[in-house]
Amino acid sequence: MSERLIMLDVPGVLYSSRSEARLGGIPDTGTLRDVRFFDPVALGFVRRLFGLAGARVVVSEAWRRGVPAAILQQLDLQIEGMTPDVPGGHAARIAAYFAHRPAPQAFAILTCDTASLRDEQYADLRPHVVAVNPAEGLTPANFKQALDLLGVACPSTLCLDTQPDAGLEARLRHLRLLAREAPARFEAGTIATPLLQAVPELALPVRQPAQAPAHA
Numbered sequence: 001m002s003e004r005l006i007m008l009d010v011p012g013v014l015y016s017s018r019s020e021a022r023l024g025g026i027p028d029t030g031t032l033r034d035v036r037f038f039d040p041v042a043l044g045f046v047r048r049l050f051g052l053a054g055a056r057v058v059v060s061e062a063w064r065r066g067v068p069a070a071i072l073q074q075l076d077l078q079i080e081g082m083t084p085d086v087p088g089g090h091a092a093r094i095a096a097y098f099a100h101r102p103a104p105q106a107f108a109i110l111t112c113d114t115a116s117l118r119d120e121q122y123a124d125l126r127p128h129v130v131a132v133n134p135a136e137g138l139t140p141a142n143f144k145q146a147l148d149l150l151g152v153a154c155p156s157t158l159c160l161d162t163q164p165d166a167g168l169e170a171r172l173r174h175l176r177l178l179a180r181e182a183p184a185r186f187e188a189g190t191i192a193t194p195l196l197q198a199v200p201e202l203a204l205p206v207r208q209p210a211q212a213p214a215h216a
Contacts, residue, residue, distance in 0.1 A: 004055035006046065006149050007097075009090045010063045012112030012134030014042045014075075019137055035074045042138035043075060046110075049143070053150040055108075056080035087152065089116025091125055108149040110138065116119065140203055145215040 008014075019039035020026050027034030049055055061082040064072070072079065083093035090113040109125060111117075112134040117126055130146045132138055147154050 003105045004053050005054050005096050006049055006146070006150075007090075007107060007109040007111075008046065008057050008059050008084070009111035009113055009132075010059060010076070010111075013110050013132045013138050014038050014046070016042075016133075016137030017135040027071075030100075031066065032070055032074075034067075035071055038075060039137045043077075045138050045140075045143040045146075046077060049108075049146055049150065050078045051105075053147065053152040055106075055150055058083060058097060060090065061085040062093070089113050091116040091119065091122040095122060096124060106149060106151045108146040110142070110146060134151050201211045 015026050015038055015157050019037070019042070019196060023039070026039045033102045034117070039060060046057065050057065055077050055157050057077045058081045059077070062085045064082055065085070081097070082173040083090075083097040083200050086092050086096045090109070107128055109129045110132060111129065114129065117129060124215045128149055130142050131151065132142055
């Protein structure tokens with residue numbers, strides 16, 4: 001068994017209210033036409049997860065039943081196994097899956113069924129949960145959280161640093177303060193010095209007037 005697993009709850013994750021509005025439907029006919037109703041962005045995130053982390057996918061037998069094998073092949077989900085079809089929601093199915101084989105070194109549960117995880121008997125599964133909003137489907141934030149759970153650093157090209165630069169923020173606050181005080185300082189003739197101190201790039205070199213050539 002793979003050392004990393006993605007326990008994938010398909011409804012609300014690989015298709016959502018947002019993808020339904022964009023694509024014109026959800027995959028619920030049991031025919032090959034369903035392929036076009038899976039959210040391509042969410043599918044791309046899952047493929048990147050097993051591409052970057054070497055993780056394999058476990059999907060619910062309850063969802064897979066009635067889904068043609070051709071659809072699973074088209075989705076290219078790198079499926080390693082199926083959870084048993086037991087009552088109690090996605091949490092119960094995952095617990096039943098791990099009851100017959102040890103949990104891997106790292107795994108991430110991608111689901112919108114967070115209600116089934118509230119039962120205390122599933123407390124050990126909660127730290128592995130990536131809670132997906134069924135209205136949005138799998139998002140970049142979900143993708144990054146899943147990578148963290150799988151023990152893989154997010155590539156800088158995919159997860160840009162969104163933390164503000166403290167020095168830049170302080171400088172901007174100072175400039176905003178100067179802007180509010182500008183009218184009074186302009187009248188007093190004192191605006192130039194503090195502004196140049198805050199933004200030294202504004203200080204242009206002083207050009208000396210050209211001297212007239214000396215005549216013999």
